[in-house]
Every structure is written in C-alpha cells, then in structure tokens.
Amino acid sequence: MTDPAQRAEISVDAWRARCGAADNPPEAQASTPTELDRLTALTVPAALCSDGDVVEYANEPFARLLAAGGVDDLIGKDLGSFLVRAGALGAHRLSRFDGSETTVRLSVWPTGNGRDPALRLVLCTPCDEERPPGEAVPAAPAAPRAARVPTGQFPDVGWLTDAQDLAEAERLAGVGSWTYDPATEEMYFSQGALEMFARHGYDLDDPLANVHPNDRDATATLINDAGRNRIEMELRDLTGEHFFMLRARPDFDESGEVIRWLGTLQDVTTIRENERRLRERLRRSEDAERVAMLGIWEWDPVTDECRWSETMAALVGVSSDLDLTYGSYLSFVHPDDRQWVDRLWRQLAVKHEPVSCEHQMVTADGAERIFRCNGAAVTGPDGRVTLVGTAQDVTEHRAAEAIVERSSQRFADLVSITPVGIGIFDHSERLVDANDALCELLGYDLDQLRGITAEEMTHPEDRTARSRSAAWITESGEKSSKVAQRLLVRSSGEPVYCELHIAISVQDDGSRFWLVVFQDITERRRTAEALRHQATHDDLTGLPNRAAVKELLGKLLATVDPDQLAVLFCDIDNFKRVNDSLGHDAGDELLVALARRLEGGLPPHCTAARISGDEYVVICSDVAAVGGVDALATRVAGLLRAAVPVHNQLVRVSASIGAAVPTGATSTGADLLRFADAAMFEAKREGAGRVSLASAALIASADRQVHLEGQLRDALSRDGLTLHFQPVVGADGSVQTAEALVRWPHPDRGLLSPDIFLPVAEQGDLLRELDRWVLRTALREAASWPEPDGRQVGVAVNLAGLVPGVPDFVESVINAVSESGIAWDRVILELVETSLMDLPSRVLNAMGQLVDRGVRFAVDDFGTGYSSLARLKELPAQIVKVDRQFVSGVGTDPSDFAVARAVVDMARAMGRSCVAEGVETATQFHVLRGVGVDAYQGWLFSRPVPPKEFRAVLGLGPLHVPRAG
Template identity: 70%
Template sequence: MSRPGTEHIEILRGRTENPADPTRPETPTAAPDDALTWLRRSSQRFTDLLAVAPVGIGLFDQSERLVDANEALCRLLGYRLDQLRGCTADELGHPQDQTRSPRSGKGVLGPNANPKVLQRTLLRSDGLPVSCELHTGLSVQDDGSQFWLVVFQDITERRRQAEALHHQATHDDLTGLPNRTAVKDLLADYLAGPDRERTAVLFCDIDKFKRVNDSLGHDAGDELLVALARILESGVPPECTVVRLSGDEFVIVCSDITAVDGLDALSTRVSALLRTTVPVRGQLIRVSASVGAARADQPDSTADDLLRFADAAMFEAKRRGPGKVSLASPTLIASADEQLHMEGQLRDALSHDELELHYQPVVAADGSIVGAEALVRWPHPDHGLLAPGAFLPIAEQGDLLRKLDRWVLRTALREAAGWPNAGGGHARVAVNLAGLVPGDPRFVTAVSDALDESGIDPDRVVLELVETALVDLPAQARSAMHTLAGRGVSFAVDDFGTGYSSLARLKELPAQIIKVDRRFIAGIGGDPADFAVARAVVDMSRAMGRHCIAEGVETATQFHILKGLGIDGYQGWLFSHPVGPRELRAMLGTTKLRVPEAQ
C-alpha cells in the first residue's frame, strides 16, 4: 500500500487541528518541526497497521469510490491497487449478489445503509465469488466532507459451513432430496404468493415396500428408494419439486398446476413414473405407488393442511388397491378434518386415562381359561364405544401408536396383577404391540417399567407382535427380546401366515407362541388349503417346542378339527366375546368354560 501524505493523514484521522474539540486526542505542544515529525510518525504507524492487518481495509470517498486499500484487500479480490482505485462499492459486488444496489454507487454505504455490518458477495479477478462481512464506519475531513472506512472480513468458509448445515437439515441423507422441513417451508412460500391457488401436493406411498425390506434386506430397500428418487426427479415437470417425506413416502410439490395440464394429469403422470421395474441386487423389482393429490383451492389452507389432504387421498387410493390415484374431494377433505379432530380427542383421552380395556379369554382344550388378550376400547363422547379398527388408523397417522401401546401395556399388567386364580393357576395376559416394538430403543425400559409398576409375575406376560415385525430383526432388537425373556416374558407371533416369512423361517423367530391367523381358521372346515396351512403350522410349532394358539374360533367344527391337530389354545366367539374387566374376573372365578361336544 502506498504511503499516504498529509492529506490522507487528515482523511484517515479526521481533523488534526481543533484545540476546541474535547474529543480530539491531545497533540504535543512542540515546535513546528517536532509536530511535523510526530504527524509523520503517526502516519507511518497507521500505514504499518493497515499493511499488517489480516483483513481487507478500504477507504471510500463520498461517491463510494475506492480511494485507497491495504494489501490484504488486494489479495482478497485478486487485483492490484491501481485496478481497484475508482471502483464503487457496488461494482465490487458479484452480479448474482441480491444485496447489490440497483443503482451503482447508491445505497450500499450511504447514510441509509443499515445495519453497520453488511454481508456482501464480491467478485474476484478470477471470477470466483468471495463472501465478505463489511464493517463500515463514517468519518469527516477538515473541510466537512465525509468518507467511509470499510473492513472486509472473508466469511466464505463460514458461510459454506452454514449452507452445508442448512442443506443437511433440509435434505434427506439417503436420496439427497428435500425433506419434511424443506417441503413445509417451500409450501409456505408458494401459499404466501399471489398464485397460491395454483399450488398442489401429491403424496406417493410405494405399494408393499416392506416386502422388499423383508425379503432382500434394508440395504436393497434403500437402493430401490434412491432409484425411484432419480426416476421422479428426471420425470416430473420443472414446476415440480420432489421431496422424500419419510420411509417409502415421496411428496411432489407443484408451484403451477395449470402449467402441467391440471391435477389429474400430473397425478396420472407421477403414478406412471412409479409403475416401473427397477434392478436391485441382481433382481428385477416391480413396483407401483398409491398417489393422493390435493390443491390449494381453499383460501385458508396451510402447508400442513395440503399435506394432510393429500395424505388422506393417498390412503383412499391405497384402499382401492395398488397403483391407484385419488384426488382430494370436498367429502374427503371433510373426512380428513374430522379425523384431525378425532386425533386431538384421542390425544386427550390418552392423557386423561379415558380409554378402557376389554379382554378375550384364551382357553385350553378342556375349557379352562389359560389367558386373556387385552383389547383397547375408546368410549367416544359422540360415537359411543369404538373398537380398535375405528381409531388405530387415526393413532397411526397421528404418531400415537407408541403412546397407545404404553397405555395398554401399563393398564393391562396392572389389572391382570389382581386377577383371581383360574382353575388353580393365574391366567396369562397378552398385549398386542404395534408402535412399541423391539427395535425401539425405549422398548426394554417401557416393558420393564410396566412390570415393576404392576408387580405382576413376568411369567404371566405375553407380548404379541405381528409376523412382519419379527422378520429380519436387527441384533439390537433381538437383544432386547432376549433381555425381557430372561425375566420370564414370553413373545407371540400374531397373525402368523399373513406376512412374508416362510414356515422354514419359523425357527428363526424369537418367540415362544405362534398364533394362527383367523383367516385360515375360518375356512378350516371346508377349504383343504386352510386345513393344510393350520396342520403345517401346528406340526412345525410342536417340532420346535413352540405353543400354538388358534384365533377366531367360532364353530364347534373348527374347534374339534383344531383339537385333533393338537392346538394348545383357542380364542374366539365360540367361547367368549371380549368382556370388560369385571366380567373377566367373574369368568376367572369359574372352573371352566363350556366346551362343545363333538358332532
């Protein structure tokens, strides 16, 4: 940097002679030659300070043109000082910097510039952008004219790290697509604009995706999701943004539905993209998706509303079968609103302990009650006593299954701890779990806490899990089950035969009880295939030392056929409907339930 003369000294320091100014540092009252020497040395110190400063420093006149700069600023921008002199603050900015003033030299450093610390993207001589924080200070010369002293601090790396963190927070790690956080921000922006009624959302759920995970493993499932993400990205119109919401759920956000020929056409196009065959681990996987779509045609619809309406439409499409498309109609939207209302009511019911349990007995072949399965009921203030089928989907969509399972588990164990002896022994209590599963890191703690709070003998507790929850269990989940089994807790495979595991894999399931699904029991008296399945399950269970329970036993014929096969326990309307806690206690006080005679 060139050494400034006396004029620059005055600019950099302000007035040098104003004895009446109480804020001015006191100067030595010495001879003129000594004063000049003092000024020169002061100027030299200031020049040296600018030269060694690690940050860029520039001096701008009233028109915001660069007058002088230190070497650090020249290195930062890649220019010589003579190339920088005369450039305005605006001209140093990158063309794509949105903070640049629309009129060169106006408003960047001027009196209206606010705040005093600005963030700007500047353009280097090699064309690369450099992000800077500008610390500005305004001073006055002897003649009253103003000048700007600006410190340029390079924050390129800091901004790069901040952008990386923001990208990580708003994008999916697996596919690189925007995530749930990003889609809500994007929708909020679209809905706040003048063309909000053109905004639309498509909710896509891959059909039977769990079968891929169960049969080929989760790595293969991830590979399939990445492939589908690329198919969607390359296949949707430019007005659309592809988002991975969670698991096997994708969302398409469209900013202008009229530009893509309407909601129906876009939904059909996306459904066709996802009806494809993808090579995964040397196998061709044929996939399809259920697609639900909603448009922002309500003036007060929020981002959450659009996602909820599209999600409800997707569930409607899924009910109609794989690969179907459904659009959110006024009736469906009204149903979704009612479901949201019931979700809030269910949360309150759980919080205020307003649910109740009924129990269906499990009997041995001689009619003695050996156990009972806890079945949750909701005494709804408007709809009466609701069975699980009416509110479990609401609990699932509202992420309440885990909380519901914990309530059922604690309540069932507390009530069962006080059951009377049944035929000389205590009946076992079975609790079906859907949200609180072995893979949950809080699984062991939740079950252990319920055992300790109730004081029940762990040998009397059976935790029922659907077959698909027990296939390909990770090591952590198996360890959790073994920990509880060590305390005496038993595990049952519920609805066996309806999942994706084969009979050969039965021996791998860490469960002591197998429950044959009611769908096979229903046809056992007339369908040879159902009889063959039931017999195979019983034979396999007996060979591996497992107990076998039949669900949905409703006729004497079914009972006697199953008895002939060697079933250990029977559950169904033939013996008892689900009953309340008081009725069950009365039943447990009897010796045996009536067993139908063979015909």
C-alpha cells in the first residue's frame, strides 16, 4: 500500500502493475484488456478504495460526478470527506468540487485481490432526482459472478454493463444478493437486497436479528457449522408471515482459504402461499375422493401406461406406486364382466366417445365390489390423446337401493293386503290408485274408483256441513295430518264414517300426490255414541242423568231467555218403603213406569231426567208455552200421582216437587238445581204430594247451606273437625270397644253435631271424604290408647259415604290401618243395613279379604230397614247393633221387646254378637241382658267424650253397672 502523499503521483501504468497486469506477458497485454482497463471503460462512476476509504483510483465518470478537474484530483482523497449525510437504501448526499451537492447510491464490494486484500470497489449510481432528463437509470449490481475470482486480479466487472437489467431481475424475482468478507466481518448488499430490507423494515446492521426466534438458532448453527460447504435453508422473518430462501457458497483464494461468502436471499412468501393453497386444494380433492370413494385414473393407449390416484389404488387394494397398465386394471374386473368391459374401453380408445358403465370388481383381498366408471378422451397441447376418467365404489349404494326396492315391494304388498283403505290422489284431488280394502269399503271396483274426486266420495250431509267438501285433502297443507272424522258414502248410498290420515309425497318427476289412509270408524263411532249416551243417561230408565242435566242447563242459560226457564225437582214419597217391602226389583219397575209417564205426558219444551235414586228433574225452556211454573208443577205432580201396577199389584205413589227459576244473570245450572232441591225439601215437610216454589227466604237458606258446605270443605282440608268416643261395655262394665263420633267445632256456631252438618256433606258429595278423615283419625287415636287390664280396646267407625261397592273402599281401609299401625282385629266398620244388601260377589270377596285380616263389620240400626231377618245370614258382618228405637221401649212396649229378643236370638243362632245402642236406663240394661245382649252403648254408661277424657275413662277400669231393682 502506498503512502497517501505519493498516491497522486501514481500513474496508470503503476496501477496496472499493482493490479497484476505487469505479470502478464506482453502478448497477453496487447491482446487482452486488463481488469483495470475495463474499470476505466465503465460508464458507471467507480473507484477503488483502500483502508480508510482512501481513493486509490477512479474512472472519468466518477470525476465528472464530483465535478473534479480529472481523475488525479480524486487520487488520495478520503471518500468520506465528500459525504454530507447518509440516507436510506444506501442513498448518500455528496459534496462536489464546485460546491454543489449530489445524491448517489453507493455499492461497496471486496475485490478479492491477493496483493492488496483491503482493496474495495465502490460504485456510485446517481439518484433519479440528480439525473438529467432522459438519461438511462444505471443500477448497482445484484452480486458478483458466482465464478471464483483468480488470485491477483480484480473481479470481472464486465457484468456491470448489464447491472440495470440484473437489478430489475432481482426485483421481479424477489431476490437480493450479498457478500460477506470474513477478514473484515463486513457484509455488502445489492440494490435488490437493500430494497428488500427496507421494504420489510429489517435491520441491516444485524441481519440475524430479523430472523424468527424459532428459526434463529437453527440459522446461526447452520452458518457457524457451514465451514467450507454450501448453505441452503428456508427461514421466516420476525412476524412469521414472510418466508425467505437463503443460499450461499464460499469463495476461495489459490491457497484454498475462504476469502468471502457469496449469497442470495429470495422472498419465497408468495411461492410458499401458492404451495400451501395447492396442497390444500389437493388435500380437499383427495378428501373428496376418499369420502365419495371416487378414484381418478389416466390411460395412455399408446404406451399402455396407467396412472391411478391414491383413492383409486385404495379402492382396488393396491399401492399407487406400482407400475400399472391397462392390463392391471382389467385383471381386477370380475370374470363375468371382463369381456364386455374390455370391449367398452377399447371402443373408447378408438372412437374417443365418452363411456359410462357399472361392473363388478374383485379387489386385491378377494372382495367383490361394484364400480361405477366414467371415461373420456382428452387431447393435450401436443395433440396427444390421453384417456381419463373416474371409478366410484357404489357397492353400498346398490345394496341400499336393493333394500329400498325390496322394502318398496314389501310396502306395495302390505298395502295390497292391509285391511285399512289406502288411496293415492293427484293434485286435482282425483283418486289415482287404491288398494282392495278401500274398494271394499266404498263398494266400488278399482276401475270405478279411479278418477273419482274427494268431493264425490263425501256424503252429501258432510258436504253441506262444510263449505269445502274436500278440505280433508287441501287442508293438510305441506305436512302430514290427521282428519278426525269424515262422512263418506258407499256406492249403495249408505254412509260410512272414516278417520283419515293424509301424507304428502313427491313423485320422481317432482309432482306432488296425497297418500290417504281411510280407517273405518263406523262401529267405533256407534260404540262411542253408546258410551256417551251411557255417560249422560240413566241405565235404568234411559232418561238423561245428572251430567246431562248440568250440560243442558248450561246450554239453555246461554241461549234462551232466563225468564222462560224453570227447573222442577221431584222426589217420590215413601219410595224406600216400596223397596223394603217389595224388593229392589219392584222399586226399579216403579221407577221405569214413572219415567215413561213423564216422557209421554210432559208438554213440549220440557225434558225429564233422573238424577239419583227416586229423584227426577224436569227442565222447561219455555214456561210461557206451558202456562207458567204453577201449571207445569201441577201437571208434573199429576203425572207422578198415580196407582202403578208393580209385580201384579197396584202401588199408589205421589211426589214432593220443588220448583226454581233464575233469580238473576249470575244464576247457574247448579244454582237452579240447588234451589229446586231446597224447595222440594220444603214441600216434603208440608206433607206428601205437595209443591213448593223456591222463595227468596228459601234461596237464602240454600245459600247458607252452600256457605256451610264451603266451610265444611275447608275444615276437612285443614283437620278442623274433631272426634268424640262413646264406650261400648260388656255386662260386667268392662270397655270392649268405642264408637268414634265426629263433631265440628264451628268458628261461629260452636260445636256442631253430625245431624246438622251430615246433610250438608251429603248434598255437597262430601260424605266419602268425611268418612276417610274419620277413619284415619280414629284409627290413629285408638293406636295410642292404654290397655286396661292388658286388654286391647277396639274402635268402631260408622261409614255412610265410604261403603262397599265404592271403588276405593277396600284400598282406603287398608291404607288407613297400615298408616296407623293398629292391629287389624281392633277395627270395626259399622254400616247401615241397606248398604250391605244385594252386594255383588266381587264386593263381598273384597270385604272377605278385610275379614280375613281381622276386620269386623257391624250392621248398624238393624231392624229399621223393614227387611227380612233371614237376610242377616247373607251379610258379611260379625256384629248386629239393635236400633235405639227398639231399645227405648223394651221395658214398656211388648212389640219392641219382641223385636229386640228376635234380633238377639237370630244373631246368636248365626254366630253373631249383639250390641244394643241407646241404653239410657237401668231397666233397659237389665231387660236386654236378660234376653242375651252381649254389649251395651248409651248414656247409662257414658256420653261421647273427647279423646283425652276417653283415655281417662279407660284408666278407671270397668264402668259402673246398675244393680237390678
């Protein structure tokens, strides 16, 4: 390296010698221009600089750029002394000799000169704004040549004449080139690399800092371990959104040492994105192939070479890597189909006409499958014809189709033999087809039915009742539906009721049709009507019952003038005596005869009904037409006052009648019945055959009864009642049992006895619920009683509503006993004589189950039913209680004594025990004991007392028994 003071004196020849030109033979110098000559001939401003950026040599364009007098003015100058400021992308502002400034782009490259390794080539490219208009834009080189530079020579810089094209190529390819000098650890970037770094905002001072953290270590390791090998790797930038391909190779001197690294950096983001999209597209295509089981194939008929997609190969069961031919494919075709399939594909190869077929295949594992194949001829750009196509495994499809076909056939067979009528209607509601059952239902042949409309099938009565006779089809809309009932007409004109089920379906051509199922419900309708009649009519007389009366009254109150409405409540006088003396059959015959008299004798606008026992109701919807309420009541009383032949003898009867009319807009059907019922009781108190009209006072009294009924319901729901117990004692005064007697502590009227509220409970249908409460409460209380002298005291419950024959009688008793925990043999159920008469065998069997468990039944008030004492043997009862009306006179009335004695004797003969109730005097006690009564109940021993006092009675031991006087 020369001293800076001498550099200005260095001649071109000296530089030739320094750069190695002097080593060349003279003939070579004459025939081959040196690298220095080439540098001098460059049109791009260029200079050679040593350490410290001192200019060792420059060409004329460089001198002109800086407005120097010549090249010699630049030799020995520090290039940095011309620098005003640095800019982006290698743009620098330089100060010229004439005091002006210019902007250039500097590209610095090592020369690789073995004599002077620090020598560097500097290229200066004027920026656009400094370039005269119309002057071409010179460009910095993208990178040195890849060829190795010989030792002792400058790099071949002849390529600089193409620098502009190369820079543009870098931009188009997204490539930037770079050089790394290991000796100085400096990197040099091409214009394309600089622009790439600036575009992404990368750091020029530390290129590795621009690499994504996940790729940075691998990149550094590869560079450090590269040694003398080439480098090629892909990496991401910090954002992870851009991908670059890094390629580099070492350059060696003649001793084999690495003097520099030459490399490129290519932005492959778009390439990788396209590759990703292509892979995604291929993946979706392959997935679609696999899902659809659709393989793709190609066949070159000239070379006989076949190419199968992976799905195609998988369908056959072979590897897609095999060398496949048309013969390979044909070998998998089932032998039964091979000949015609081969002929078909050969035809495609010759005529190039599209082919579609379906044939059997035998896969590599021996399974037989069905393939659907399509093929066509495709002509390439070179005019060469290739056969391409698809193959799809349709085995499951065909199996499903076969199942559907068999199912359809079975459905058709089922339709033909089903006993339910089935018809198909077109969009104009004409019958297209029908099964035999529908033909039989309507009484037509199939040919006669075809073309008939829904309207023509509908009975005229049904057409008139509906504005659209065919609504059972058109109203079905777009969904399946059920038409509850339609009245159709048979060929004979006979009506037939059908329930229709309609479903809409679509034919193969897209047209809709209706599938209609006809269910003959004529018999079912008749049965339903019979059941409805049974539910709303009395079984014995055929008259409307209580439910029908309530329905009729509700309808009349809503449709007729209330002033013209009247209700008569009729009760047959002394009907119980007829039943007791002549039997229930005679009583039933009398009830039927009276019903017929009412039906035949009532005026128009009147309806007779039987609502219970011997009670009839007459409803009149036009009182004015019959002459008023009094005239109507007189006429009804006359119909029910007659001598009726029953069992070949005349029975004279009469009726007590109560009448009621609406008292206001708020009157209901239940109110009218209640008021008429109250008026009937008022008439009965006045004597047989009387008529009474519900007055305001009577209605007020009835309202009070309703109010009392509501209070009783509330008391039942909240345990607002209480029980008293009256002991039943033996002849020695020991307490054997106790009868539970219900009392009502009324909040306003004090303690009410049963004779006050039991009629209210009966009228309000509360007797059964009251009995359940008494039974549960009494058993629960008795379970806690003390046991005097170790004896368990039984408890008797009198039942009036919960009686045998009631559906839940036995179940209610069992539940009550189980809940209380009391012993079964301590339970006594008292029932009046009439409730135990004429019981069906199933009820007797159910009672027998209770008796088998230990429950005892007692016949209460025996002797008051006017029934034969012989019936006592039929009763499932173990105790007979002599009614108090006979007990009261046993000491004074011979008749009462005789009845009491007969009852006791009969009970003893049949193995029943006998209890006398209402014993109030010592005389009664001794007389009854004398005839053999087993136990006694009455005020002589104790009044009914509350539970606490009754426990005290039990603690006293045997009660006092009066001595005979």
